[in-house]
Amino acid sequence: xxxxxxxxxxxxxxxxxxxxxxxxxxxxxxxxxxxxxxxxxxxxxxxxxxxxxxxxxxxxx
Amino acid sequence: xxxxxxxxxxxxxxxxxxxxxxxxxxxxxxxxxxxxxxxxxxxxxxxxxxxxxxxxxxxxxxxxxxxxxxxxxxxxxxxxxxxxxxxxxxxxxxxxxxxxxxxxxxxxxxxxxxxxxxxxxxxxxxxxxxxxxxxxxxxxxxxxxxxxxxxxxxxxxxxxxxxxxxxxxxxxxxxxxxxxxxxxxxxxxxx
Ligand code: SF4
Ligand code: SF4
Ligand code: SF4
Numbered sequence: 001x002x003x004x005x006x007x008x009x010x011x012x013x014x015x016x017x018x019x020x021x022x023x024x025x026x027x028x029x030x031x032x033x034x035x036x037x038x039x040x041x042x043x044x045x046x047x048x049x050x051x052x053x054x055x056x057x058x059x060x061x
Numbered sequence: 062x063x064x065x066x067x068x069x070x071x072x073x074x075x076x077x078x079x080x081x082x083x084x085x086x087x088x089x090x091x092x093x094x095x096x097x098x099x100x101x102x103x104x105x106x107x108x109x110x111x112x113x114x115x116x117x118x119x120x121x122x123x124x125x126x127x128x129x130x131x132x133x134x135x136x137x138x139x140x141x142x143x144x145x146x147x148x149x150x151x152x153x154x155x156x157x158x159x160x161x162x163x164x165x166x167x168x169x170x171x172x173x174x175x176x177x178x179x180x181x182x183x184x185x186x187x188x189x190x191x192x193x194x195x196x197x198x199x200x201x202x203x204x205x206x207x208x209x210x211x212x213x214x215x216x217x218x219x220x221x222x223x224x225x226x227x228x229x230x231x232x233x234x235x236x237x238x239x240x241x242x243x244x245x246x247x248x249x250x251x252x
Pocket of ligand 2: 007011012013014015016017018019029033034050051052053054055056
């Protein structure tokens, strides 16, 4: 199984850093939290590395 | 990712910081960085300012990310705790109102204009080179010095946490971010 990125929306500060680094354009920030499209996500982990609030985790999906 | 016009707003932020060295009155433009996010959060109920239009955040992304001036370490837990975010927000605005009070005193003539920029609320830096006399009133210049102090302080703290932690660590405790976050939450509650 492949890894997928998930956001803890409660603590996301909606800075959009993850959106900028995602090679698959899988992330949008709507409202006040990031939203990851797990169809598009390839689990590369770049978003998690960039997230200043450390609210993205890779889980098996 | 396709670049959009607003991906270049970091240039405006950089220009703002430089203009403050040239003529302090440009500091007034910084009010936009206070008003626009608040208006967006009240009208739209989202933090589009943070993830699209904030030049300060983009600047940190650029310097810390592209230029690699960041250790890319997780910020300490306490720094992303609610008490720190709100504590810093309260402290920041207390200092902000203190600055407005000094401006008021200069406007009313009870105090003389001081041509200094105060960094991190502590260090007083002589800044008279960016001062060419008063426009309308010495209070107008006083506000400019005070406001530029706030903006430069935010930049310095942001740069420090950018280097120590991740590029946009500032955004975790940025008072504007915390405030718009709260406004959005209140606004979206009644949906
Ligand atoms: S893990 Fe990679 S592909 Fe998935 S959302 Fe994050 S950056 Fe995009
Ligand atoms: S980088 Fe982290 S805090 Fe910023 S929008 Fe993405 S998930 Fe949220
Ligand atoms: S949190 Fe502050 S610095 Fe970061 S994007 Fe929002 S307004 Fe800009």
